[in-house]
Amino acid sequence: MINITLPDNSIRQYESGATPLDIAKSISEGLARNVLSAKVNGELWDATRPIHHDALLKLLTWNDDEGKATMWHSSAHLMAEAIEYFYPGVKFGIGPHIDNGFYYDIDLGEQTISADDLPKIEEKILELARQKQSFIRKEVSKTEAISYFTNKGDEYKLELLNDLTDGQITFYESGNFVDLCRGPHIPDTSPIKAVKLLNIAGAYWRGDEKRKQMTRIYGISFPKQKELSEYLVLLEEAKKRDHRKLGKELELFTFSAKVGLGLPLWLPKGTALRERLEAFLKKDQKKAGYVQVMTPHIANKELYITSGHYAKYGKDSFQPISTPVEGEQFMLKPMNCPHHCEIYSWKPRSYKDLPVRIAEFGTVYRYEQSGELHGLTRVRGFTQDDAHIFCRPDQVKDEFIGVLNIVKHIFRALDFKEFTTQISLRDPNNREKYIGSDENWEKAESAILEVAKEQELQNVVIEYGEAAFYGPKMDFMVKDALGRKWQLGTIQVDYNLPERFELEYTGSDNQKHRPVMIHRAPFGSMERFVAVLLEHCAGKFPLWLTPEQAIVLPISEKYHDYAKKVLDLLNNYDIRAQIDERNEKTGKKIRDAELQKIPYMLIVGEKEEAENTVSVRKQSEGDQGTCSVEAFAATINDEIKKLLEE
RNA sequence: GCCGAUGUAGCUCAGCUGGCCAGAGCAGCUGAUUUGUAAUCAGCUGGUCGGGGGUUCGAAUCCCUCCAUCGGCUCCA
Numbered sequence: 001m002i003n004i005t006l007p008d009n010s011i012r013q014y015e016s017g018a019t020p021l022d023i024a025k026s027i028s029e030g031l032a033r034n035v036l037s038a039k040v041n042g043e044l045w046d047a048t049r050p051i052h053h054d055a056l057l058k059l060l061t062w063n064d065d066e067g068k069a070t071m072w073h074s075s076a077h078l079m080a081e082a083i084e085y086f087y088p089g090v091k092f093g094i095g096p097h098i099d100n101g102f103y104y105d106i107d108l109g110e111q112t113i114s115a116d117d118l119p120k121i122e123e124k125i126l127e128l129a130r131q132k133q134s135f136i137r138k139e140v141s142k143t144e145a146i147s148y149f150t151n152k153g154d155e156y157k158l159e160l161l162n163d164l165t166d167g168q169i170t171f172y173e174s175g176n177f178v179d180l181c182r183g184p185h186i187p188d189t190s191p192i193k194a195v196k197l198l199n200i201a202g203a204y205w206r207g208d209e210k211r212k213q214m215t216r217i218y219g220i221s222f223p224k225q226k227e228l229s230e231y232l233v234l235l236e237e238a239k240k241r242d243h244r245k246l247g248k249e250l251e252l253f254t255f256s257a258k259v260g261l262g263l264p265l266w267l268p269k270g271t272a273l274r275e276r277l278e279a280f281l282k283k284d285q286k287k288a289g290y291v292q293v294m295t296p297h298i299a300n301k302e303l304y305i306t307s308g309h310y311a312k313y314g315k316d317s318f319q320p321i322s323t324p325v326e327g328e329q330f331m332l333k334p335m336n337c338p339h340h341c342e343i344y345s346w347k348p349r350s351y352k353d354l355p356v357r358i359a360e361f362g363t364v365y366r367y368e369q370s371g372e373l374h375g376l377t378r379v380r381g382f383t384q385d386d387a388h389i390f391c392r393p394d395q396v397k398d399e400f401i402g403v404l405n406i407v408k409h410i411f412r413a414l415d416f417k418e419f420t421t422q423i424s425l426r427d428p429n430n431r432e433k434y435i436g437s438d439e440n441w442e443k444a445e446s447a448i449l450e451v452a453k454e455q456e457l458q459n460v461v462i463e464y465g466e467a468a469f470y471g472p473k474m475d476f477m478v479k480d481a482l483g484r485k486w487q488l489g490t491i492q493v494d495y496n497l498p499e500r501f502e503l504e505y506t507g508s509d510n511q512k513h514r515p516v517m518i519h520r521a522p523f524g525s526m527e528r529f530v531a532v533l534l535e536h537c538a539g540k541f542p543l544w545l546t547p548e549q550a551i552v553l554p555i556s557e558k559y560h561d562y563a564k565k566v567l568d569l570l571n572n573y574d575i576r577a578q579i580d581e582r583n584e585k586t587g588k589k590i591r592d593a594e595l596q597k598i599p600y601m602l603i604v605g606e607k608e609e610a611e612n613t614v615s616v617r618k619q620s621e622g623d624q625g626t627c628s629v630e631a632f633a634a635t636i637n638d639e640i641k642k643l644l645e646e
Numbered sequence: 647g648c649c650g651a652u653g654u655a656g657c658u659c660a661g662c663u664g665g666c667c668a669g670a671g672c673a674g675c676u677g678a679u680u681u682g683u684a685a686u687c688a689g690c691u692g693g694u695c696g697g698g699g700g701u702u703c704g705a706a707u708c709c710c711u712c713c714a715u716c717g718g719c720u721c722c723a
Contacts, residue, residue, distance in 0.1 A: 112650095114650085114651085115650090115651075199717055199718075200650070200651090200717085200718085201717055201718030202648070202649025202650060202717095202719060203719045203720090204649090204719055207720065208720080209720045209721090213648060213719075215649080215650085216649095216718070216719080218718085248657085257696095257713080257714060307723090308723095309723060312723070313722095313723060316721085316722095317723095334723065337723085366723080368721080369648095370647070371647065371648075371649095371721095372647090372720085372721065372722080374716095519723095555680085555681060555682055556680040556681050557680060558680070583679080584681085585679095585680090585682090585685085585686060586681065586682050586683060587681090587682085587683070588681095588684080588685050588686080589684095590682095590683050590684055591683095591684035591685055601683080603682065603683065605681090606682095607682090615683080
């Protein structure tokens with residue numbers, strides 16, 4: 001007999017060799033029907049794989065991320081089987097699950113697959129799924145495995161096998177498809193009720209651009225047709241919210257091939273919006289003791305040789321600018337840190353001066369590969385909401401708290417309700433590759449962990465080995481209205497640049513000490529942040545930020561004078577508004593204002609003029625009744641105050 | 647940079663098995679209308695069909711090439 005401990009800490013006894021599925025059945029038939037896989041002592045496990053020892057068991061269903069992952073992985077196998085059916089002789093790379101679905105990399109040889117072929121493959125997958133094929137796990141020796149794939153002529157699997165240890169190799173067989181696979185898989189294919197192959201793309205074998213490019217097919221599957229339909233609606237919604245589309249529609253920014261790839265042009269409304277964001281952050285930073293600076297867009301190449309960036313990125317950057325002076329070269333600024341280091345060392349610093357917090361909305365230029373450019377999220381010229389904090393090692397913790405407060409305030413004011421924090425620390429097994437003293441690293445890493453704990457951050461992920469060579473960091477990922485995750489702000493400790501720039505301060509002991517440098521950017525970059533914000537709010541910006549807060553809609557020309565009076569009053573109350581004086585019917589003016597996502601429409605006609613009021617319509621909500629301009633202004637200024645509250 | 651798809655008016659798109667002056671809706675302009683909570687009506691303007699080259703009696707349509715965009719890959723100080 002074996003003891004199985006369930007997540008609620010209850011312990012049940014089973015015959016040795018019981019499978020998670022058996023155990024599920026002993027609890028309830030319904031549960032057994034829904035089990036996709038399991039976790040046994042933390043290890044992912046097939047629901048049909050026997051357990052021979054006491055264990056902690058978690059049954060995984062569609063409601064668990066890992067349950068979904070199992071089904072998607074099994075769906076990938078099924079897709080491979082379907083593809084093998086239509087395209088015999090193809091070779092397979094890897095076929096894992098991803099956050100939303102799965103993919104398989106395929107070497108089609110001489111054959112080709114186009115998007116038009118996907119529906120028939122989907123059909124075949126569903127047909128195979130309905131056959132209720134079991135996934136059978138087989139432990140095989142390395143020799144057996146090699147002989148199988150040599151026979152099949154799949155050099156990719158053979159290469160994968162190379163890196164595997166004999167005795168730990170498993171095959172999974174389902175229907176006519178056998179694959180080298182760690183598993184786990186769902187018991188049989190019947191839960192796969194709906195499948196959509198989403199797109200088809202090239203992908204390098206093992207992610208190496210020097211190696212063969214394979215065909216990657218992405219797909220997703222669901223246990224219910226309805227869930228697939230909902231997912232497709234979500235994708236449509238995401239398309240509608242695409243910041244590139246909204247940016248154009250709302251007249252925020254544009255691109256011009258003549259100006260250059262990846263170089264955004266900010267239109268008047270976009271600029272005003274961005275300035276408002278900057279003002280918001282500047283205010284917070286002023287309160288938090290930052291000083292604002294400005295530095296030029298180019299700098300002598302020597303600066304980046306000192307910083308070490310030239311050696312590392314020089315050949316992949318915009319190339320140096322020559323001057324009439326022989327041998328003199330300047331570079332477009334790829335980051336602000338070296339400049340800020342020079343500002344730090346502009347005068348001698350005492351321990352009493354620290355922390356010194358130098359902030360700049362600094363525009364930087366990086367030569368991203370052409371295929372990598374994407375709207376505002378990947379560009380070649382962008383503005384970081386950058387700041388560098390120079391402090392003593394014992395101040396790192398407080399500085400992290402200070403930055404964190406700004407980050408939280410931003411997320412609150414912009415209605416990002418959920419965010420995750422990723423803490424990247426050293427690889428504990430390989431400490432030599434990091435610069436800086438062990439003592440300082442210890443101090444900084446524990447400070448970061450303490451901050452996360454004391455500030456009661458939710459959703460903290462700690463990644464060992466993810467730190468940069470020059471310091472540990474903390475990144476923030478927001479979840480947008482559609483549940484998608486975006487990386488935004490970052491706080492990063494740096495032991496490298498202070499060393500390279502020989503930064504110092506005089507301590508209370510009258511000795512020279514090296515300060516710790518902290519890079520931080522709560523928005524990340526203005527471009528990327530505006531993009532994420534646009535997709536998050538679908539263009540309906542928070543009232544304090546939106547380009548136009550209200551529009552006055554006179555019923556006819558007769559009321560233009562009154563409309564102007566209303567506008568003047570609104571201006572007095574610092575409300576951004578304009579008048580739609582076009583010779584159009586009210587319905588048309590409302591429609592256009594709705595499409596422009598202007599939060600408030602103020603309709604004025606005979607009645608309003610007589611009573612000195614406005615008729616208020618709220619965007620996407622409709623008629624709100626009539627009130628005086630003063631009352632309206634007071635309401636929306638209150639609303640803004642609430643949004644910006646700390 | 648690599649693989650694949652796409653590129654027609656300011657925008658969204660039709661035409662593309664080669665053949666009448668290249669079409670529609672929206673936007674713009676002109677006029678009529680003076681309008682009450684998501685599109686008033688009429689007329690007009692606007693395109694070297696992404697650029698270049700080729701095949702052909704004839705090319706938006708077929709071929710080559712370059713550029714750009716999109717989906718991925720690689721990269722991301």
